[in-house]
Amino acid sequence: MTANENFAEVNLRKIDQMPLIKSAFEPYKDLMLILIKGRRYCSLRLVNPVYESINEGDCYLLLTPLKVFAWLGRHANSVEKARAHDLLDYLKQHRDFGLRNEVKYFLLDQDKDDTENDLHAEFRDILSGEIDDYKLVEDVLDDDFYEMNIIELNRVYRVENDLLIPLNDYCFRSLSIKILDPNEVFVFDFGSELYVWNGKFAEKNKRNMGLQLGQQLCNEIYDMSECIIHPFEPLNEQIKMENASRPNWTLFGKQNQNVETLLFKGKFIDWPSDFEEIKGNVESTNIINKLPATQRVNRSKI
Numbered sequence: 001m002t003a004n005e006n007f008a009e010v011n012l013r014k015i016d017q018m019p020l021i022k023s024a025f026e027p028y029k030d031l032m033l034i035l036i037k038g039r040r041y042c043s044l045r046l047v048n049p050v051y052e053s054i055n056e057g058d059c060y061l062l063l064t065p066l067k068v069f070a071w072l073g074r075h076a077n078s079v080e081k082a083r084a085h086d087l088l089d090y091l092k093q094h095r096d097f098g099l100r101n102e103v104k105y106f107l108l109d110q111d112k113d114d115t116e117n118d119l120h121a122e123f124r125d126i127l128s129g130e131i132d133d134y135k136l137v138e139d140v141l142d143d144d145f146y147e148m149n150i151i152e153l154n155r156v157y158r159v160e161n162d163l164l165i166p167l168n169d170y171c172f173r174s175l176s177i178k179i180l181d182p183n184e185v186f187v188f189d190f191g192s193e194l195y196v197w198n199g200k201f202a203e204k205n206k207r208n209m210g211l212q213l214g215q216q217l218c219n220e221i222y223d224m225s226e227c228i229i230h231p232f233e234p235l236n237e238q239i240k241m242e243n244a245s246r247p248n249w250t251l252f253g254k255q256n257q258n259v260e261t262l263l264f265k266g267k268f269i270d271w272p273s274d275f276e277e278i279k280g281n282v283e284s285t286n287i288i289n290k291l292p293a294t295q296r297v298n299r300s301k302i
Contacts (some may be wrong), residue, residue: 019024025211027195027253027261028097033127034061034263035235039143041174042083043150044266045234046251051129055235056110057140059084062123063097067104069123074111075137087262096262143237149228151175155189157217159210163220164217174269176284180258185210187217188267191231193251195242200257211254216253221245 033049036042036059044061047053050189054060056073069089072081085107090096092105106119113120116131132274152172156166156179164187168177179186182199185206196214198207220232224241232247233239255264265271 014189017105022296025196025252026098027251027255027264028063029064029249029251031126031249032046032061032063032097032263034063035079035086036060036084037143037150038147039077039079040082040147041269042266043147043237044087044263045150045190046149046249046263047235048233048247049127049249051124051127051133053235054127054133055135055137055140057135057143058235061087061091062126063099064098064126066102067122068099069106069108069119071108071123072110074109076141077143090262097251136234143239146229146234150234152228153189153191153231153234157187157189157213157218159185159187159206161212162209162213164213175267177268187214188264189217190267191234191250192246193263194246195252197253197260197264198254198256207254214254215252218246221293256258 031049032217033047035045035047035053037045049062054073057075058073059076060071060073061084062069062071068088068091070084072084074134088105088107091099093096093104096103108120123132133139150173154170154172154175156167156170156175156275158167159165167179176186180197180199182201184199185202186197187210188195188197194214194217196207196210198210221243222245223243224231225243227241230236230239230241232244232250251263255261296302
């Protein structure tokens with residue numbers, strides 16, 4: 001499905017009778033590289049954990065079972081750098097993503113550090129890169145363009161019986177916490193991340209059905225026919241928009257209300273800045289206005 005599709009005309013997704021792959025469905029992996037990018041609002045996106053994903057115009061979090069790195073590009077804007085500092089401090093205190101007490105935390109500043117030191121070398125080694133593999137500022141995707149178009153990848157479904165119901169009012173736009181009804185189960189597809197969100201009062205059978213439907217959606221070929229930003233390589237303007245399966249590094253997991261991860265919270269424009277728990281709201285009106293299709297920017301025409 002694409003940004004210009006009318007969800008009312010799309011066939012509703014129905015469960016196939018296939019066994020559910022046994023998994024804890026944890027909403028994180030042992031190795032994750034998180035992009036921190038934006039000028040007005042810094043969203044968080046999972047990106048390919050290789051050094052070629054790094055550029056000197058943005059900030060990143062690199063998570064491993066034993067170490068967490070916040071990497072600040074020398075030309076990243078002040079909002080991105082402040083966000084990276086805040087996220088690192090939060091992780092130290094709250095142990096998100098299953099992080100244990102023995103985890104060590106490091107701040108890498110490309111502008112101030114000796115980038116040939118041992119910590120920077122370890123960061124590169126984890127991402128299988130060489131010292132000059134990162135992208136220079138002239139090759140960095142513009143923050144405003146990214147911020148305007150990355151939300152086109154947001155797709156939201158409600159679980160109803162054995163169907164995924166696309167929610168046209170919430171797709172292809174900034175997300176609000178108003179949608180998070182504690183009685184419901186939703187599937188959020190962000191391209192490189194796909195989550196089943198369980199409201200704390202949602203019935204068990206609806207939760208199980210959400211996992212089956214979410215896994216089925218995750219296994220399907222991703223339609224990129226009208227994507228402006230690549231769902232798996234959002235900073236790579238040269239990559240072709242060809243329908244494809246999700247790469248192995250992408251994430252499928254469940255998010256339970258009040259124990260959501262930073263990566264999930266970072267998709268909502270009005271999640272409290274201190275990342276505290278929120279209460280689901282049964283109000284169904286999204287206060288975020290979507291740009292009409294005629295106003296959306298197509299990079300190829302710039």
